[in-house]
Amino acid sequence: MKKLYDVVVIGELNVDLILNQVDKFPSIGKEVLASHMTLTLGSSSAIFASNLSTLGSKVTFVGNLGHDNFGDHIIASLKSRGVDTENINRSVKQNTGATIVLNFDEDRAMVTYPGAMKYLSIQDVSDEVLKHSRHLHLSSIFLQTGIIQDVVQLYKKAKEVGLTTSLDPQWDPAEKWNLNLKELLPYVDIFMPNLTELTSLTNAVDLKSAIDKLKSFANKIVVKNGSNGAYLWENNELIHQTSFLNKEVVDSIGAGDSFDSGFIHQFLNGKSNKECLEFGALTGAINTTRSGGTNAFENLSLVKMIAKSSFNYTF
Numbered sequence: 001m002k003k004l005y006d007v008v009v010i011g012e013l014n015v016d017l018i019l020n021q022v023d024k025f026p027s028i029g030k031e032v033l034a035s036h037m038t039l040t041l042g043s044s045s046a047i048f049a050s051n052l053s054t055l056g057s058k059v060t061f062v063g064n065l066g067h068d069n070f071g072d073h074i075i076a077s078l079k080s081r082g083v084d085t086e087n088i089n090r091s092v093k094q095n096t097g098a099t100i101v102l103n104f105d106e107d108r109a110m111v112t113y114p115g116a117m118k119y120l121s122i123q124d125v126s127d128e129v130l131k132h133s134r135h136l137h138l139s140s141i142f143l144q145t146g147i148i149q150d151v152v153q154l155y156k157k158a159k160e161v162g163l164t165t166s167l168d169p170q171w172d173p174a175e176k177w178n179l180n181l182k183e184l185l186p187y188v189d190i191f192m193p194n195l196t197e198l199t200s201l202t203n204a205v206d207l208k209s210a211i212d213k214l215k216s217f218a219n220k221i222v223v224k225n226g227s228n229g230a231y232l233w234e235n236n237e238l239i240h241q242t243s244f245l246n247k248e249v250v251d252s253i254g255a256g257d258s259f260d261s262g263f264i265h266q267f268l269n270g271k272s273n274k275e276c277l278e279f280g281a282l283t284g285a286i287n288t289t290r291s292g293g294t295n296a297f298e299n300l301s302l303v304k305m306i307a308k309s310s311f312n313y314t315f
C-alpha cells in the first residue's frame with residue numbers, strides 16, 4: 001500500500017520567544033536589555049517536522065495545542081512548510097506552551113511553560129495515522145509526561161504495524177533520566193541523543209562506555225556533538241562524521257533537530273549510514289547560519305543555496 005506520509009512525528013509543540021544579544025544574564029530584582037526579539041515556531045519536534053518537510057519528506061504531526069494565538073501561529077507555521085496538521089488536537093482547557101530563550105552566542109538559557117503538550121497521550125496516536133506512515137519519530141520524551149509511561153508500548157506497536165522508528169530523547173529538565181532503555185531501544189531503529197544526553201541516560205563517563213552499556217539491545221545509535229561533529233554506532237562499528245565548518249554561527253537553536261531531519265530524510269531514501277550522517281551534519285550546520293531552528297529551511301532552494309555558498313556542498 002502506498003503510504004500517505006513518510007513520517008509521523010509525535011511530539012511537543014510550543015512557540016519560542018527568542019531574545020538575542022542580551023547584555024548579561026539577569027539576576028533577581030534587576031533588568032537587562034536584549035537588542036533583538038523573534039517569535040518563532042519552537043519545540044524540537046516541530047523544528048524537526050518542518051525542516052524534514054522542506055527537505056521533501058511527507059510529514060504529519062500528532063500533538064496538542066491550546067485554542068489561542070500561539071496555537072494558531074504554530075498551525076500556520078507548520079502548514080506554511082507543508083506539514084500536515086490534521087492530527088493535531090486543539091484543547092479548550094489548556095494554553096499552548098512557550099519557551100523564553102535567552103541567547104548568548106552559541107549557548108542559551110531557556111524557561112519552558114509546557115502547557116497543552118503535557119496532555120498528549122498514546123490514545124491520541126490513532127491506528128490510522130500509524131497505518132498511513134512509513135516512519136515514526138518522537139522527540140523530547142521528558143517533556144511529554146502524558147506519553148513517557150507508554151513509550152515502550154507506542155514503539156512496539158509502531159514496529160508491529162511495520163514502521164521504522166527513531167527517537168531523539170533531548171534533555172531531561174528534571175535531570176533524573178528515568179527511561180528504561182533496555183526495554184525501549186529494541187523497538188527504536190535509530191536512537192539520536194547528543195553526547196551529554198547519552199552519558200546522562202546511561203550514567204557513563206564517555207561515549208565508549210555509554211555505547212558498551214547499550215550495545216546488547218540497541219540498533220543504530222547516532223550521537224551529536226555540536227561543532228565536534230557526530231558519531232554513528234551499529235553492529236560494533238563506530239563511524240565519526242566531522243562537522244561542516246561554519247565561521248559565522250548565528251545561533252545553534254535547533255541544530256540537533258535539523259541534523260535529525262537530514263539524517264532521517266536520507267534514511268528514508270535508502271541511503272547508507274555514512275551518507276545519512278554526512279547529510280545530517282550538513283543540515284545541522286545549515287541550521288546555524290540563520291537565527292532559530294527553521295529560518296534556514298524556508299524552502300528547498302534556500303537550503304541548497306546555503307549548502308553551496310557556505311559549505312561548498314551540492315545536492
Ligand SMILES: Nc1ncnc2c1ncn2[C@@H]1O[C@H](COP(=O)(O)OP(=O)(O)OP(=O)(O)O)[C@@H](O)[C@H]1O
Pocket residue numbers: 044170193194223224225226227228229230242243244245246249252253254255256257259280281282283284285288
Ligand atoms: N557550530 C556548528 N558548526 C557546524 N555544525 C554544527 C554546529 N553546531 C552543530 N552542528 C551540527 O549539528 C549537529 C547537531 O548539533 P548539536 O550537537 O548541537 O545537537 P543537540 O545538542 O542535539 O542540539 P539541540 O539543542 O538542537 O537539540 C552536530 O552534530 C553538527 O553536525
Ligand SMILES: [Mg+2]
Pocket residue numbers: 168170193194256257
Ligand atoms: Mg538535541
